[in-house]
Amino acid sequence: MPLEGEYEPSSAAYVRLQVELYEITAGDAGNTFRNRPVIILTTKAATSGKLRKNPLMRIEHEGVYAIVASNGGGPKHPAWHKNVLAHPLVELQDGPDKRDMLAREVFGDEKQQWWQRADATYPDFALYRKTAGREIPVYVLEPVD
Numbered sequence: 001m002p003l004e005g006e007y008e009p010s011s012a013a014y015v016r017l018q019v020e021l022y023e024i025t026a027g028d029a030g031n032t033f034r035n036r037p038v039i040i041l042t043t044k045a046a047t048s049g050k051l052r053k054n055p056l057m058r059i060e061h062e063g064v065y066a067i068v069a070s071n072g073g074g075p076k077h078p079a080w081h082k083n084v085l086a087h088p089l090v091e092l093q094d095g096p097d098k099r100d101m102l103a104r105e106v107f108g109d110e111k112q113q114w115w116q117r118a119d120a121t122y123p124d125f126a127l128y129r130k131t132a133g134r135e136i137p138v139y140v141l142e143p144v145d
Helices: 013-024 079-086 108-121 124-131
Strands: 036-044 051-057 059-061 064-068 089-094 097-105 138-143
Touching: 013 036, 013 051, 036 079, 051 064, 051 079, 059 108, 064 108, 108 124, 108 138
Parallel strands: none
Antiparallel strands: 036 051, 036 089, 059 064, 064 138, 089 097, 097 138
16 A cells, blocks of 8 residues: 655755655656665655655665665764654555565664675764764565555
């Protein structure tokens, strides 16, 4: 069941433009960040209920994805983090494929496994863990049947 609601584009121009380019080309353009592949994550906003879209690093293993709330190593969680906590049913677009996914935060050994995969995908994550001054949440996205 796809997410329903009014879409509110990001106030950040670069996010808004990348999402728009990704969507109108079915992922043929706007599909990288620093030469690494990205997906588009659609969430329902925790407060307004509007749909929000963010390009995030593509971290995938055997059909399961992970998203990392690194916020570029900043001291605060990204805005989408609050949305995922409130509404764990999300939509993921990977190229032309869109699918409903259920997000769950991972901990312990499972989180460590996903950190290894995340670091292999985007090595800056290791630096972000050092500079953020907070525990960075990692979510696994599993397909909804």
